[in-house]
Amino acid sequence: MIIDKSGTTPLYIQIREDLRESIASGALAPGDRLPAVTALAAERGVTPATIRRALSDLVDENLIYTHVGRGTFVGENPDRSAGKPSATPFRQESSGKAARRLAQNVQASLLEMLSLAQKPSVIAFTRGVGNLDSVEQDILARMTKQALAHGEEGYWDYGDPKGILSLRKAIARQYSRRGLVISPEQILVTNGSQQATALIAQQTAENGNRVLCETPCYTGGTNAFSAFNVPIETVTRDQDGPLPDRFASGDDQDAVFYLCPILHNPMGTDCSSERRKAVTDWARQNHALILSDEVFHDLHFEEDGVPHSFLDEPGPERVAVMGSLSKSFIAGLRVGWIISSEERIRTLTRIKKTMDLGCPPLIQGIAREFLDTEYESHRHKVSALYRERRDRTLSALARHMPDGVTWTRPQGGFQLWVTLPAPYSSVALFLRGIDNGVAFLPGPLQDINNRFVSSFRLCYGSLAPEIIETGIERLAKTVKHYLSRPPSENGLTGLGDF
Template sequence: MQYTFASRMENTPRSFIREILKVTQKPEIISFAGGLPNPELFPVQELAATAEKVIAEEGTAALQYATTEGHPPLRQWIADRYKKRLGIEISPNEILITNGSQQCLDLIGKIFINKGSNVAIERPGYLGAIQAFSMYEPNFSTISLTSEGPDINELERVLTRDKPCFFYGVPNSQNPSGITWSRENRKAVAETLERFSTIFVEDDAYGELKFRGKQMPSIKELIPDLTVMTGSFSKIIAPGMRMGWICAPKQILEQAVTVKQGTDLHSNILSQRIISRFLADFPVDAHISRISEAYSNQCDCMLSAIKAEFPEGVTCTRPDGGMFIWATLPEGYSSMELFERAIKQDVAILPGIPFYTDGGGLDTVRLNFSNSTPERIEEGIYRLGQVLKEYLKETPNHHAA
């Protein structure tokens, strides 16, 4: 049977990561390829008790259809948290509960992107965002990510030339690069966007997982009317319940609510109530600190191992939060070749290729540290170091561009 699909399906091949992850799921493989949080830090017993209590005590309200906007106490908690963590004033009415922050990206794409619209993203950019936005058939304009954040000259050039419907970025501990935009860079980005009245989509999935350095101002604080923030409980509680949120100026939020309703009516109310109750009943700051400390240790363990084991010429970022380190091979070496060689030693890495919408990045590698124990990180990086040394020795020249 031959079926005819919409034109957007030509642009959405089955995820590259998905196919790679299939290869890497054997238990003997030490995988730095995925992007899973550390399940040992999930508050399992607390959630089991909370789930039982929510259904038994809140009864049918936890199981019936609910409002599209989301559970009011949960929206209030999120607003209060913004005040406490970032010092910004958000009304609960500016918050919509979504199915994880991935759904934020789909809803934002739906609201803003026409076929052929331009969308500005970092280079490298978050793959999940590229996948979500691609379904609305935009053209991507990329802005190089420096160690300080997006290149401001490129941003200005893109805004002038392409008039993108928005600029999407991850200022805190970016996925894939682990880079956090500097204070000066944030100000320059905000000023530039304001000058062009261009919306910023601020993906803050990792903001709570900052384990060193000072709290930076969010872009939302600098240009509130032009910023749509996305947030997630996936990294601070657990991802399986798919709970995230959009925080946006009222006019934009109303559009998000309209499309959310047509998309799936509302987010799982049982899980909204479980999370809301969990946040009320347990010491959340202590819980989040525990996760940040663990990730800090896992990150430092990987950085030390890299320093000890990787050959000269391979460079790495030094994240101040999040779950990823970004490595760059010497010019002309291939991350796909490294993947093939490493998997034979039962170590998996993620080639950086799918994070580039306009080609390039063939020498980049994403390494996840949140989902491996220090022992496995040390062993995995040791093996990867051996593979790298061999690869760089064997083929010193013919890969050069």
């Protein structure tokens, strides 16, 4: 088989279709054993991860099956018409794809339910956004004026698709204050960190890499991979980080692991040094990529206690770090970035050019002015604001919540994770809470498989301290009433496992 590495068709799709045609033509007969993944990869000049992605699709279609310890075989009754036009518009959907579709429908239903939190009478601990009280009213006007003072004509053209050089230098200076030496050529400016994740997701889909993601997690990240039909394996985490047992495996060559190691969303805690070492060792052993979401880094309350970036260890060759001004400044500015090796940044820049040719230069100029002139003072101001709200939230929880309910203690940012005694449901509690004028984010919305039913996220960043106090009182009253009855008698129907 000849692989077209310069074409637009992803490598794994080329390999998948070649194998599909071999099965359809009879060149691969029922019961035939396929060569090992490493042999197929060497034969076709691709990575083992690309082969695994191609085989995964064929398993989903029941054309092949895998027997642990023996290998991969052609199915006994493969569809010989595979790849040919069907006489019927319907086709049998694989169990794997059907399960993913069902999970997406569950997520959509839960998100629709979340719209109830928009009632004016409801105190909503749902929004993962910053507090606009920390932003001076005329700051955008001042930053725009300063940016234009450097020459309006500099913003007339598209600009460098990597991002204007002066902004990339300003970002590099921010990291130098953390002791990291970063070149502007290692930085790609993006429309928020969400686009940074999408760029990595598209590259991952094209290469056929395996993807792991900690859970619970920020599902905007996992949604970016799902949009490119990339299968995701979840790795459970607790308040200290992803559980280390999963990283003892040596069979994750070229995999990608997405995590939020600093002020984790939704838990608000840092990944411990022991867990970080397990992830670092795994990445080195498997030639894997750590996709580190560090957008909350500058909202840490204890500057001396901020964990080192993965850029420090294992370094840019094995790491892509995402940053943003959305959490620490203004979400509407939509300025984010990704830092990695120069080679990876060049590849991601080519992908980004097909999306938008680059971020708006004037917006980048405004961000540069802010980083160079006011960011440090603003960061200290907003950190103090969130610390006050964190302390008010923790104090209210300690005073009002009944025994058996636990929560994390954030080291920064504006969110924490609450857990009810199992098997009480945060979804059932949410519906009760709406009636009592309080809302939060149920745990199943923080996991692609809709688990963590007994947990929920509280975001306090956008609420005034006195509103936080009232909201926690309402929440605790709702929890006490809910826990006073057996979980099977929640008085609600149609929730299924939720």
